Amino acid sequence: MENKILQNLSLSAVFAALLSYLGMVAVPIVILVITMIVDYITGMSAAWYNAELSSKKGMKGVVKKVGYLALVVVAMALDWLIYCGLQQIGIRFGYGVFFAVLVAIWLIINELISTLENLSRMGVPIPNFLKKIVGKLKTTVEIKGDDKND
Numbered sequence: 272m273e274n275k276i277l278q279n280l281s282l283s284a285v286f287a288a289l290l291s292y293l294g295m296v297a298v299p300i301v302i303l304v305i306t307m308i309v310d311y312i313t314g315m316s317a318a319w320y321n322a323e324l325s326s327k328k329g330m331k332g333v334v335k336k337v338g339y340l341a342l343v344v345v346a347m348a349l350d351w352l353i354y355c356g357l358q359q360i361g362i363r364f365g366y367g368v369f370f371a372v373l374v375a376i377w378l379i380i381n382e383l384i385s386t387l388e389n390l391s392r393m394g395v396p397i398p399n400f401l402k403k404i405v406g407k408l409k410t411t412v413e414i415k416g417d418d419k420n421d
């Protein structure tokens with residue numbers, strides 16, 4: 272019992288330290304992980320529902336999700352390089368993250384679109400306004416990212 276409490280406290284401390292370290296990127300990353308899990312579950316469910324279940328496809332999905340997290344790490348590194356570079360030339364910039372949050376949000380939207388597609392493959396009726404708003408969000412994030420990049 273005491274060992275279990277110590278394990279839970281240790282895990283909580285590690286999780287809290289990680290969230291503190293990630294700062295502004297923490298919430299989008301947590302939401303991204305949740306949407307990736309939901310997308311994976313709905314994808315596997317749709318494959319089972321349509322008798323298309325394949326361990327090879329499932330493993331490809333897992334590898335793809337790991338790639339998403341690697342993409343966020345690349346964006347975080349880019350943010351860090353820009354922030355440190357600006358500091359070196361004497362420019363104080365109030366935000367240390369931009370691209371990481373933008374990439375995480377873009378990936379969250381992709382996961383939402385994929386989840387809607389998976390649900391649709393299972394015959395779940397999807398309200399048209401939901402499809403439209405998620406598509407519009409993706410376009411808006413892409414445009415904002417391009418504008419800030421220029």
